[in-house]
Amino acid sequence: AARAGIGQFVDVGTGIPTEPHPHQIAGRYRDGAVVVGVDNDPVVLAHGRALLEGMPIVRGDVRCPDELIAELDEFIDWDRPVAVLLLAVLHFVTDEQDPAGIVRAFTGRMVPGSVVALSHVCKTGADPVAVAAVEEIYREKATVPGVARTAEQIRGLFGRRLELVEPGVVPVQLWPVPSLRELTAIPVLGGVGRVPDPLAGPSGNALTGNAQSGGAQAGGVRVGVGRG
Template identity: 40%
Template sequence: MTGTESAGRRIDTSRPHPARVYDWFLGGKDNYPVDERLGRQMEAGAPRAARANRWFMHRTTRLLARETGIRQFLDIGSGIPTEPNLHQLAQSVAPDSRVVYVDNDPIVLAHAAALLHGTPEGATEYVQADARDPREILRQAAHVLDFDRPVALSLIALLHFIADDDGAHDMVGTLVDALAPGSCLVLSAMTADFEPENVRRGIAAYAASGVTLVARSHAEISRFFEGLDLLEPGIVPVADWRPELAEGESDLGPGPVSLYGAVGIKA
């Protein structure tokens, strides 16, 4: 990983940015007033959804490390580091876990050093690459991960930034095809199934800042898991995915969460 200083100089703080807005939703400090303004324009449940999504990542990572024996993790669209990060969760269960983070965002690159402090037994690396170029991701990740052994592929809150006609299904298909049997796909994505008007306003707020968001139905998200065996409880709102695995989570309060999440296993 190189170029954090030049990346920092390329960061535009005059316009809101999805990674920084998400950081604001989570109560982080790596955001600016312009990001907070956009965050406040979003539907009222957006901060709740961001927290529920983060906890979904916590639950799935701990489950896979504890119960499936997976020791390799590929996290695409990693975003600004927010502790505990995926590698901290995986390596707290299995110190020899190997984790590769992927993003193509100069904002994330500027913070990426925080992602690289893993255990001496394992490996933690950051790859600068575009999610729409899965073959390049696989090429670079292969320096750290052994794709002949199971890998947990995490696409957390990523696909609502990639439309179907922009290659979302080809991207996921290429990545899953490269995984060994026993690997899994961990995915969460925005939906308008529960609060269509609020989600529509959120999409419009992002569009006004030049960012395209895509809300998908349950059936549309199911397509990404074709050929995979879904872990129980299947595709559900992220807050409802295995809540018995919660550790250190606070009460979200009432109301729906407009993100689906699921884990699929490759036979």
């Protein structure tokens, strides 16, 4: 996104800082890039503010997107392209909390050229017993439940306004190009959606139609299945 000229980034669910952090990556490609972290964990907020000098981190809950966006107004100019990162976030949002509505709340403020990147645990092609076991662990031991969704449900989170960037919604190990990392027993799918310019016409960024090695198609969405 930074190489494409985007200079603003919102990292939702930023977590304890790791190397490299999104603000470091953005800075490699775009001088003066603004990266804002978002989390609702006081421990994460304290660590992030101590370790990530010059990066604002706001306390916010993605399940309350309108309130969160209002907090971001201090740092983000929504009249310019922005990248919103929802990485490993929406599988902690239940259907009742409307994960697709969260994405719509952001895209409703985003101008053409903006992007949303998201990743999500997928149950399509996974061992149902393993999926159920993981969901039970989150119900019993985590502060929020974990929800695995089908490949088509994950694809649907991008909504109608976002145009998928190739290669579409695929196992994260295959995006943007195949890597050497082995696919996992329970797939994690990822993709990037771009707000198109209505005056520019179709850009051709659509889901790729042929599966790659280690993946199978599910309704136009590639799903990788690990060897377990």
